[in-house]
Amino acid sequence: MITPVSKRVYIETYGCQMNLADSEVVGGILVKEGYSLTQDMSEADVVLVNTCAIRDNAEQRIHGRLGLFSRERRKRPELIVGVLGCMAERLRTRLVEETRVVDLVVGPDEYRKLPALIDLAAEGEQGIAVRLSRVENYEDIAPLRKKGVSAWLSVMRGCDKFCSFCVVPFTRGRERSRPLSGVVEEVRGLAAEGFREITLLGQNVNSYRDGDHDFADLMQQVARAERGVRIRFTTSHPQDMSDRLIEVIASEPNICEYIHLPVQSGSDRILSLMNRSYSIDHYLGLVEKIRQAIPSVSLSTDIISGFPTETEADHRETMDLLRTVGYDGAYTFKYSAREHTKAWEMRDTVREEEKGARVFEITTLQHEISARRNERLVGTDLDVLVEGPSRKRDDFLVGRTGTNRTVVFPNGNETAGETIAVRILRSNAATLFGENAAGRLAGGEAA
Ligand code: SAH
Ligand code: SF4
Numbered sequence: 001m002i003t004p005v006s007k008r009v010y011i012e013t014y015g016c017q018m019n020l021a022d023s024e025v026v027g028g029i030l031v032k033e034g035y036s037l038t039q040d041m042s043e044a045d046v047v048l049v050n051t052c053a054i055r056d057n058a059e060q061r062i063h064g065r066l067g068l069f070s071r072e073r074r075k076r077p078e079l080i081v082g083v084l085g086c087m088a089e090r091l092r093t094r095l096v097e098e099t100r101v102v103d104l105v106v107g108p109d110e111y112r113k114l115p116a117l118i119d120l121a122a123e124g125e126q127g128i129a130v131r132l133s134r135v136e137n138y139e140d141i142a143p144l145r146k147k148g149v150s151a152w153l154s155v156m157r158g159c160d161k162f163c164s165f166c167v168v169p170f171t172r173g174r175e176r177s178r179p180l181s182g183v184v185e186e187v188r189g190l191a192a193e194g195f196r197e198i199t200l201l202g203q204n205v206n207s208y209r210d211g212d213h214d215f216a217d218l219m220q221q222v223a224r225a226e227r228g229v230r231i232r233f234t235t236s237h238p239q240d241m242s243d244r245l246i247e248v249i250a251s252e253p254n255i256c257e258y259i260h261l262p263v264q265s266g267s268d269r270i271l272s273l274m275n276r277s278y279s280i281d282h283y284l285g286l287v288e289k290i291r292q293a294i295p296s297v298s299l300s301t302d303i304i305s306g307f308p309t310e311t312e313a314d315h316r317e318t319m320d321l322l323r324t325v326g327y328d329g330a331y332t333f334k335y336s337a338r339e340h341t342k343a344w345e346m347r348d349t350v351r352e353e354e355k356g357a358r359v360f361e362i363t364t365l366q367h368e369i370s371a372r373r374n375e376r377l378v379g380t381d382l383d384v385l386v387e388g389p390s391r392k393r394d395d396f397l398v399g400r401t402g403t404n405r406t407v408v409f410p411n412g413n414e415t416a417g418e419t420i421a422v423r424i425l426r427s428n429a430a431t432l433f434g435e436n437a438a439g440r441l442a443g444g445e446a447a
């Protein structure tokens with residue numbers, strides 16, 4: 001018999017950064033109860049998969065993984081399999097009924113129950129915990145993070161925006177914020193542990209609120225608490241981005257000059273159907289304001305292609321917007337109809353091939369724009385936070401600029417977590433290549 005104290009848990013995570021942060025919370029909860037984590041599924045007693053429900057293809061991928069866990073369980077019948085996260089919240093009992101593998105279904109607000117549910121599962125009982133909470137923010141849980149350069153820190157949970165295409169308000173529930181003092185304290189702790197970059201997370205961080213304090217106050221206090229740490233944040237809804245926040249980003253030197261500002265579509269008609277609550281005029285005004293306050297700023301966006309009734313003309317407006325804004329990066333998705341959302345009731349009118357063709361046009365255009373924007377940096381020196389060896393070649397290191405650009409340069413024994421100036425020698429749409437400007441390895445041929 002395996003006693004609970006010796007149980008080894010393997011966690012696999014899909015979806016957004018909030019899910020990555022949640023898996024660290026889950027790790028914190030389990031380790032406190034005597035479990036240990038393993039990176040190796042074959043030696044695990046418990047397999048947990050933290051899931052995403054944002055688009056159908058995200059869910060299909062997870063169904064594929066569940067098939068694999070099912071084969072693993074045929075070999076080891078005592079293996080416990082649990083589904084966590086947004087898909088657990090969305091499908092609930094259906095997950096247990098439709099798959100024969102799942103012992104646990106635990107939604108994003110019920111992770112405190114995991115140790116008890118795992119114990120029950122070990123006795124052969126299935127456990128389902130999917131209540132959403134108005135208050136749960138795991139404030140007292142110390143997330144179990146891997147030591148490294150960058151850390152995630154959730155400052156709020158849930159979303160009240162109800163964009164008509166989106167499942168998040170249904171899978172994560174209502175907005176709630178962590179107390180400002182707790183966040184600042186955690187930032188200090190992370191700095192002391194050696195983290196050099198912290199990303200504050202929320203589905204719509206601009207809705208952050210603690211009494212009279214808003215997100216701009218939080219960012220300012222966090223930045224001032226640890227000047228040696230780079231501060232990032234994601235995601236901002238274009239409707240609520242305040243002038244004060246722009247001012248704080250512009251004036252605090254350790255806040256990164258990078259803003260992810262999802263626009264979703266370039267057509268006012270589609271934006272209104274999406275319940276995005278801003279117009280392209282408002283959005284362009286915001287971009288203008290941001291660029292004036294932070295001239296070196298880098299901007300990225302999310303686009304959905306093929307939202308119900310989207311015409312070729314709407315698509316052209318999105319293409320035009322991309323040209324007008326000149327983003328540094330864009331993530332483009334084919335619209336995927338999600339049950340319970342407002343848009344689910346509209347017909348999914350755009351054919352899949354058409355969606356695919358539009359996505360392709362957008363990504364091709366953005367590729368050109370990104371390449372051009374990166375090219376302008378050739379010949380300049382940029383501050384780069386060193387992350388570690390390049391994945392492709394270990395005689396090269398990789399790091400990122402404040403504007404979130406990836407920079408590859410010859411390994412001169414710089415250490416991860418160090419910030420160095422890199423002279424940029426060449427670029428493509430995704431990466432800058434350079435050498436340490438201090439000249440320790442001058443003349444190195446970039447990969
Ligand atoms: N809270 C963030 C978005 C989180 S989801 C925000 O509002 O910016 C990340 C992205 O997934 C969204 O920006 C959107 O572009 C995309 N997305 C969400 N629901 C989708 C759906 N049903 N089909 C296709 N893409 C979707
Ligand atoms: Fe979804 Fe809109 Fe909330 Fe973002 S703001 S999580 S797209 S509902």
Ligand code: F3S
Pocket residue numbers: 014015016017018019051052053054085086167168171172
């Ligand atoms: Fe996916 Fe849930 Fe995040 S649906 S994108 S994991 S909030």
